[in-house]
Amino acid sequence: MDLKCIVICLIASSLQKALAQDPRVVIKDTTPKTVFDSVGNGELTAHLNTDITMACVVENLPIGTNVNWKKIEKDAAGNDDPKQISIGQSVKVDNNRIKIESPTIFTWKLKIEQALFTDEGIYVCYVKAGDAINEVNDQRTIVVRQPPIIDVNKLTSRAKEVEEGSEFETMCTAIGTPEPVITWTRIGGARLPNGGTSLQQPLFQILETKAEDRGIYICTADNGIGRSQQRIELKVSFRPKIVFDNLRSTDVYQAVGYRTVIRCSISANPAVTAETCTWSDAKGNIIDGSDGRRTTKYGVGANDKYSYELIISQVAESDYGQYKCTATNKRGTTFETVRLMKSDTPQADGKTGQVQAASSIHISIVTIIMGATVAMLHLF
Secondary structure, three states: OOHHHHHHHHHHHHHHHHHHOOOEEEEEEEEOOOEEOOOOOEEEEEEOOOOEEEEEEEEOOOOOOOEEEEEEEEOOOOOEEEEEEEEOOEEOOOOOOEEEEOOOOOEEEEEEOOOOHHHOEEEEEEEOOOOOOOOEEEEEEEEEEEEEEEOOOOOOOOEEEEEOOOOEEEEOOEEEEOOOEEEEEEHHHOOOOOOOOOEOOOEEEEOOOOHHHOEEEEEEEEOOOOEEEEEEEEEEEEEEEEEEOOOOOOEEEEOOOEOEEEEEEEEEEOOOOHHHEEEEOOOOOEOOOOOOOEEEEEEEOOOOEEEEEEEEOOOOHHHOEEEEEEEEEOOEEEEEEEEEEEOOOOOOOOOOOEEEEOOOOEEEHHHHHHHHHHHHHHOO
16 A cells, blocks of 8 residues: 555545544633633623624534524523524624624634623524534623713712801712722821711711811722722811911010011911911001011912911010911901010021021021030030
8 A cells, every 4th residue: 555545544534533523612712801610601791882702613513514603691581592693604683793703714703892781691602513403512601891980960060169167068979880889088098077088978978067178089989890080179268277387385485686487377268368467466566577677478388378477587675475476368367376485595496497696697406506515515
């Protein structure tokens, strides 16, 4: 027997064995990726309006046999209700979003474009050879999910202003599958008015707003498939609030002949201006800088904060006593008092850390300490 005959016989034998074998059907290369459970059932979770593809690979396909796709739905009674999708490469449903491709002679790819919730179900790739009753198949379950989308039309305006003491509330709702969970937080992880750092419900409410409640609040909708966020800036109008910077008490100390700065820190909305802020002494005299030694300085900070400084360039005996910082806006007037007390030694500025004499020579507090230390060492 020559070589040619041997080759032909081997090919014929292989074909005979292949034809004698049952077809093998496997769904692979799916988008999104297939996730299998403990018993081997495969599921694809697709986002709404995204494409789905499943490649059905068939081995040992008998000549003249079609590879088909069908979808198993449920009827009104809950029974399986198969719907034919395709026979071979011919689509049998009236749906231009469904396509069948055959990139190889062994592959029949089902593509569903822009998936909808109605596309959910069990999809079966199957082969039925000749007059066989039983089919060889593989199947996948498709589940369509939708990431959360916050309904901005139902959300209170993203910038909201209320008066201090009034009620504020807003509602945050979202659509999505599964149903999203709504959580309220504050930017930077700051505490909410209720004392916690988060609130898990659509309604956000402050029964009596305070100045410190102003800021940015975040609504987050999360359903495990995705998340969506919207921010609301709450503005609170309130009359000025005053504190004195760098003071543990309402007393400021300085020696005669040295410069001192008393800083009045103001929070206010609407804003205060240099014209609506004043410093006055114990006699009620408004300090306007006319005496050349006592001047004021106005400054603007962030987040409704302002500063108003009283600067005494050369403290005299007559300067000791009580001073009043007053601030006014459309919501009202506030004042706080502070006392300038005499000190035997010059005091460093709480902000700069320096001592400044009337001659404008700046002396660091560190220099003073070092000088005192050296002087003490010379005594020994």
